[in-house]
Amino acid sequence: MIAAFTLLFVIVALGLPAGIIFIPFTLVSSNANALYTVSLAIVRAAFRLARIRVVIAGLEHVPAHTACIFMSNHVSNLDPPALIPHIPGRTSVFLKRSLMKIPILGYGMKLGEFVPVDRDGRVESAKESALIARSVLEKGLHITTFVEGTRSKDGRMLPFKKGPFYLAMDAGAPCIPVSIYGTETMMAKGSLRVRPGTAHIVFHPPLYPAQFSSREELMEDMRAAIASGLPEWMRR
Numbered sequence: 305m306i307a308a309f310t311l312l313f314v315i316v317a318l319g320l321p322a323g324i325i326f327i328p329f330t331l332v333s334s335n336a337n338a339l340y341t342v343s344l345a346i347v348r349a350a351f352r353l354a355r356i357r358v359v360i361a362g363l364e365h366v367p368a369h370t371a372c373i374f375m376s377n378h379v380s381n382l383d384p385p386a387l388i389p390h391i392p393g394r395t396s397v398f399l400k401r402s403l404m405k406i407p408i409l410g411y412g413m414k415l416g417e418f419v420p421v422d423r424d425g426r427v428e429s430a431k432e433s434a435l436i437a438r439s440v441l442e443k444g445l446h447i448t449t450f451v452e453g454t455r456s457k458d459g460r461m462l463p464f465k466k467g468p469f470y471l472a473m474d475a476g477a478p479c480i481p482v483s484i485y486g487t488e489t490m491m492a493k494g495s496l497r498v499r500p501g502t503a504h505i506v507f508h509p510p511l512y513p514a515q516f517s518s519r520e521e522l523m524e525d526m527r528a529a530i531a532s533g534l535p536e537w538m539r540r
Contacts, residue, residue: 307354307490308498314350322346323408327415336415337394343412344389351385355500356490358386362507362533365480366392371441372478372510375468377530378450379459379538380487386503387484388448395446398433398468417445421453421467430467438475447471451526459488459538461531469519469526478510481526483533506533 326339351358366372374391376383388395397413401420404410419437422429437447452462472479483506490501508529516522531539 305497307356307500308496310354311350311498314353315346318346318349320408323412327412330415336417339412340394340416347385348389354498356382357502358390359502359504360390361505363390363392365507365509367478367510370478371444372446372480373468373472373475374446374448374480374482375451375526375530376448376482376484377461377534378452378455379484380455380491380493382487382491382498382503383450383484386487387482387505390505391446391448393446395448396437396440398437398447398449419447430465430470433467434471434474437471441475441477455493456488457493459485460540461527461534461538464523464527466519469523472513472522473519476513478512479522479526480510481508481529482506483508483530485534485538508533
């Protein structure tokens with residue numbers, strides 16, 4: 305539990321004063337870039353002190369100066385803090401609406417223009433989130449989403465949610481497949497225990513929605529691309 309305590313201590317010890325300083329600054333300046341940059345620096349420091357290493361591959365595939373939709377598999381609560389600091393530029397994130405209610409952190413997410421998602425399975429909810437996300441893309445920010453909608457219990461890929469693919473076909477932004485593995489052994493679903501280790505993140509060449517005739521075709525190719533960067537046992 306030392307790694308878990310270290311992560312929590314560093315994020316709280318540095319995050320609280322950072323929030324006190326940079327949340328008001330963001331409100332006054334109407335620009336969340338400083339808050340975003342400082343938050344990611346805190347996450348990186350927490351990972352280093354908890355002896356969590358992140359190995360990146362394929363970053364050269366990400367188009368420069370272009371708002372993209374990053375679509376990743378999801379195996380651990382460590383996935384977002386492992387991935388987001390390594391995405392070039394600033395990204396918004398699809399996340400459960402309930403997380404926006406966390407004191408300070410939730411408010412920071414709102415200022416960062418994160419996109420709330422309802423898990424009711426309704427097409428209307430998916431379209432509503434996609435509409436909000438499109439407005440974020442139009443501001444030049446990326447969108448990051450874990451397309452299974454929840455963490456896998458055993459690391460194997462789950463069915464994908466439809467919402468991100470409504471967004472992709474509507475906005476036409478490049479979609480970057482992302483494969484994450486290693487975090488499933490460091491913090492499994494349902495556990496608060498964190499173990500030191502190495503997280504692997506693979507960025508794949510973009511998929512362009514205009515080249516697909518339907519959401520289903522894009523979803524199928526996205527699944528194949530993400531699976532290609534995972535260990536064989538996780539693809540089944």
